[in-house]
Amino acid sequence: MSREERIAAQLVEQLGGRENIVAMACCMTRLRIDLRDLAKADLKALRKIEGVKGVVQTGGQVQVIFGPGLAQKVAEAAAGVTGVAVGEAPPVPGEAARLGSADLLRKIANVFVPLIPGIIAVGMMMALNNVLQKANLITPETTVFGYSVVGILNLLGGTFLGLLSILVGQNAAREWGGPPVMGAVGAAILLGGGNGAALTALNMVPGRGGLIGALIAGAFLGWLYRKIQRVIPESINIIVTPFLTLLIGGLIVVFVVQPVGGVLADGITKAATWLIGVGGALAGFVLAGTFLPLVMLGIHQGFTPIHMQLIETLGNTPLLPILAMAGAGQVGAALAVYVKTRDADLRRVILAALPVGILGIGEPLIYGVTLPLFRPFIGACIGAGFGGAVIAMAKVGALAMGVSGILLTLLVDKVGMYLLGLVVSYIAGFIATWLLGFDESRVTEAQSFTFGD
Incomplete structure (x- = not known):
């Protein structure tokens, strides 16, 4: 074994x-x-x-x-x-679907968790394309065996995004208790066919609402299928339930979900840009400083449709670089613990977790170091807030998703300011944790902490 x-x-x-x-x-x-x-x-x-x-x-x-x-x-x-x-x-x-149904963010996170490998893959592919072109190593005219290198990278990195709505609808239907394929059908309706002609013929905008609309459509059809299934006799269930789900739910998707999803998507874009534009440094501090608790609970993936909607509307997401400072603040906090503690086991845990923390994967540091000691977790949140303030003031945007931490430099539009935000978070997290200190008697708990028991 x-x-x-x-x-x-x-x-x-x-x-x-x-x-x-x-x-x-x-x-x-x-x-x-x-x-x-x-x-x-x-x-x-x-x-x-x-x-x-x-x-x-x-x-x-x-x-x-x-x-x-x-x-x-x-x-x-x-x-x-x-x-x-x-x-x-x-x-x-x-x-x-009935388990923990009150936790909406958790359910949304569950929709996007299975998609993470694909999002990471296309994000890194877009990063590679972006870096190679910025370094003038390739141009749109560069070819290999007669094929455009930029075109190939665009194909590898962009094709998945066109299917993302379908996959979101599929996962949403499953999360809300129905067959995944019904959610895929709902999302496909919002796209209006291969080129959107079906919706265009109805004087509607294909794809309006983006992933928000796909999420709502998939969740609704999954929920509706389950409700109809309960009242249809078993002998005709396999035929009647999907038919009625599509007939009733499809009409609601077209005439209710499509416009509502569009309003929500537009509202999210306007709210995010307003919050960061008007709130500036304060908004950045609050957003970054409160993100680690969401990571701790595993519901941070619930923000994925918001990031994707901002990218679709604005061409970048100003929210992702701000939230990425949460991991940087934690790196600074962990470094402070490493310098201050004399516990050899804890220092080994920190050394093992720091590399992935710098790359943007924060859970090992959260559960192995900062959260069990508690005050370093607060120090990490404070450090994240200062970095988020810098990012918000500089209006840094990420062109795609999939990575965080130092790797996000490959996808941001203002590399220098993003790096400055990381450094500020490292330093502020270190200083805050150093000043707050931690209880040495809790060091042994850092290897066996459980949240929620």
Whole structure:
């Protein structure tokens, strides 16, 4: 038995057995598991499993943080143990949708978590294209075997974005308890066909509302399918339920969701630009300084549709570089702990987590260092706030998503100011944590902290 298989077996046992697991999803650093009965899970025992850096419980979902690399391997092993594929719809229709339904941000995050690898891939591809052209290593006229290099990179990095609405609608329907394909149908309706001709013929704007509209359409059709399914006799369910869902829900998507989604998308764009433009440094401080708690709870991916909407409307997202300062503030805080503590084990944890923290993956530092010690977590938030203030004043925008930390320099329009924001966050996080200090007696808890137990 491999290390990952051993960890997965222990994980399933402490979660109440394979019968208690409804659905699983995995992102860069954590495995998210929906449970039938949360009371059967032993959250304290989970944190003692090898490789576990933290445990978060929100609603009926348990998030087990492993860090980059190990999370994906354990997820695959857990799928083998339980028979529940990572990202698979729950075997009991609608059951996962009823678990923790009040946590809207968590549900939105669940829609986008399975898409993260693709978003990262296209973000890095766009970054490569951007860097090569800015360095004058390639131009639109550069060809290889007669094919435009820029054109090929645009194909590799841009094709996915055209399908993103469909995938969002699909995942939203599943999250709200219906068949994923019905959400894909709802999102496709908003696109109006291959070139939008179907909506254009109705004097409507194809794709209006962007990912916000796709999210609403998918969630609504998933919810509606589940409601209709409950009242239709089983003998005709397979035919009548999808037909009525499309007939009733499709009309609502066209005449209600499409305009409402458009208004919401426009409102989000205007609100974000107004907030950053008018609030300036103060807005940047508050946004960056309060983002780490969202990362801690695993609901930060709920901001993905907002970033994508801003990119679609403005050509960049001014919000992403501000929020990226949260990770930088934490790096500064962790460095302060490293310098101040004399605990050899804690220093090893910090050294291991710092590289990925600098790259923008903050969970190892959150659960291994700052949050267990508490005051360094506050210091990290303060450091993030100062960096966010710099970014907001400089109006730095990110041209795409997928990366954070130092890697985001490849995607921002003002590299110098973004780097200045990172440095400010590092320094402010270090100073704030140094001044706040931390309780040395809690150092041993930094390797076994669980949030939510």
